[in-house]
Amino acid sequence: MARPALRIDAVLVQAVIAGALSFAHLHDLAAAAGQTGWKAWAYPVSVDLLLVAAWRRLRADGPSRLAWCWFLIALVASLGANVATAGLLDLNDVPAWLRILVAAWPALAFMGGTLLAHSPADSSPAPPAPSDPTPDPAPEMEPEPAVAVEPDRAPEPVAVPETEETAAPPTAVPVPAALVDHARKVADDHHARTGARIDTDTLRARLGVPPQLADAIAVQLT
Structure with missing residues (x-):
């Protein structure tokens, strides 16, 4: 458990050392370019803050041209100061172009920090989800195609002798209440389409029940 803590401490120490050296190099270069005292x-504070701001923008909003541009500008300024103070540049005789760059840095850093803080992210917003189209209302009640040939059998009850209906009383057959309700719906549908009451044979064909049960149901419907 102690080894991760030691690794984290080593990284922090390394970061502090590197930051201090870079800070000192930037200070020496600015002082050599004529920026004395607190300036x-x-x-170095301005360069490091711009570098951190650009990195945070990359981590928070993802890669973008604006963040990468200012991150590279701050990185070049920091690395340039480190290289320039390594003996490649005479700090007692700084060239004029370097003095101009050092003098222009505050305005450049201010513009970069403002753009990083107030510019929107480059990622394009997700397109709004298309609204669900209103479905066409489907017809709730449709006539059953199988019953279109049933009206041709409507006159059949005339051929049935009345004596047969009285000979076998249909009420002797028990009829479930649910079957009677379904038969009543079938009879009402038949009457609405044909204008005539449904006969026993048609009712039996529609329900698919034996003749005796159809007669008993027909009695319940009267």
Whole structure:
């Protein structure tokens, strides 16, 4: 459990050392370019803050041209100061172009920080989800195609002798209440389409029940 803590401490120590060296190099370069006193100390703070702001923008909003541009500008400024103070540049005789860059840095850093803080992210917003189209209302009640030939059998009850209906009383057959309700719906549908009451044979064909049960149901419907 102690080893991760030691690794984290080593990384922090390394970061502090590197930051201090870079800070000192930027200070020395600014002082050599004519920025004396507190101004020489403000330059490394400005460079490091711009570098951190650009990195945070990359981590928070993802890769973008604006964040990468200012991150590279701050990185070049920091690395340039480190290289320039390594003996490649005579700090007692700084060239004019370097003095101009050091003097222009505050305005450049201010513009970069403002753009990073107030510019919207480059990622395009997700397109709004298309609204669900209103479905066409489907017809709730449709006539059953199988019953279109039933009206041709409507006159059949005339051929049935009345004596047969009285000979076998249909009420002797028990009829479930649910079957009677279904038969009543079938009879009402038949009457609405044909204008005539449904006969026993048609009712039996529609329900698919034996003749005796159809007669008993027909009695219940009267």
